[in-house]
Amino acid sequence: MLDTLVHNGVVRRVAQSVFTLFGVAVVVFVVLRAIPGDQITANLGTEAAALTPDQRAALESYYGLDQPLLTQFFGWLGNILTGNLGFSARAQTSVADLTLQALPVTFELAVLSILLALVIGIPLGMLSASRPNSARDATGQVVGLAGLSVPAFLLATTLTSVLASRFGFNPNGEPFARFFDDPLLNLQQMLLPSLVLGFGVAAPILRTTRTAVLEVASDDFVRTARAKGVPARRLQIRHVLRNALVPIATMTGLQFGYLLGGAVVVEQIFSIPGIGRQVLLGIQQNEYALVQSTVLVIALAFVLVNLLTDLLYRIIDPRVRAA
């Protein structure tokens, strides 16, 4: 068992992810220490200037700022690993609690966005590929280009303002409803944000589908199937699309990073209390612990999803194992 795992490069891949995560922790720690000012000025604001040297020293020792950087780093890392992500002074709760509240919201947003992206991207990609360089191909390509070129924030602001002013549709104006509290309102509030993110993700899925379908369609087995008299629709779906799914699935997994980045913008615009908004609030309010831990959690999620995609891919497609 272990032998096959080592042979397939799984152990190596997992070890690499662990090393990467350690590096991520170092980067997050160093970058946030580089911010001018420290925890004390962040908490007290301009009043920090009025502190006597003694008071300041006491506070520094309270926050551990008088310790050597390495000690601070490993202390912080130890805390993170035991689930202590710090405390948010503004929210008066632990960052771990805030994160546990925010993560499912962003997760729901990500899942809905990916679903919408697949629903938009795959059919349009197949339509494009069904007759390359035709009018319908051009339509698909234009939609793809639009998905890549229209910034999420532009689409989001235009949609909200137009729908709110013309049709009075503004579910995001109401306080956020969690899915299990009020599923109907929740889905209404998630509709526009996931549409905006989904449109952005649809573009690469559309392009991947088009390329993959075109590639598979020129394979010998497709010609054989057609010669055998397989109906066109069945051929497209059972033979061509099925074989094109591997690159499409990979591309979908890889869109996760875009979603997490895009979530910052979209959650802010639609007042969705997810993980992206948490980072942005932390940055705006100079809350180190909040930003540090949240960025770390997001990077962890991203690395894990990439690892899983990679491992799944090895299972789905035996050809990758040898590589």
Next chain:
Amino acid sequence: MTTTDQIADVAPTRVSARGLLRALTRSRVTLAGLVITGVLTIVAVLALLGALPHDPLVQDPPNRLLAPSAEYWFGTDQFGRDVFSRVAAGVGNSARIAAVAVAIAAVIGTAAGLVAGFYRGFSDTAIGGVTNILFAFPPLLLALALASVFQRTWFTVAVAIAIVYTPIFVRVTRGPVLSLREIDYVRAAVSTGQSRPAVMLKHVLPNITSIIIVQVTLSLSWAVLTEASLSFLGLGTPPPAPSLGSMIFEARTLVTVAPWTMLAPGLVVVALIAGLNLLGDGLRDRYDRRGRGAR
């Protein structure tokens, strides 16, 4: 905007100035991209030189929220500032940040990719490790975190974006360099006693120009998008300098009364990104690994 989608799958080739010119003008896609980016580049240069119909910063309250006219081509905003001049200045700002960011990323990333692929060994492991770490952050999030750390000027925003895009250049150049170092003429050059840096610069670098050119074009479009997103969130170009992202942010409450305040910067930012994408797509198809017409 993903990491892999951002990586151009391009065959390593030596690109001559004439070949590039042909690649740019032959396909309609690239030509369209070239025209759009060309026009907007001229606008950017004129704006950076200060050749604008109005001062983009001067407020003129009596003339607030005027519809587009011969005097104010794109109308005026809530402070009576000329929207056309502000959009043009915003394009200049975007172009400047994107160009500097991608230049830094391309130079450092390509150099690191060359060293990692050509020398292998420790430098490869070290560069690969750092690349993986930077890839572990969603791109926009990393740019956001970095931009919030620096004292904000247009240059630090450019540096933040450069840090995000450097690993992409490492990744696209390293692979081809790995295979190029095993090719006979490169081995021959090494065996004739030329120094390894010389071989690297004279025989390897010129053969990955196709990859670098395509990657630079695509990265420019993502850099414009990233800068605009940062500015929209209030973490990009600091005010009062006009930026397309912050103009759209300010216009979001004015859409119903003065739609031009949103339409002008919105359409221009889309045109800029789409133009660069078209250019990059066309060039990518031209230098595609699978040869022409595969797409």
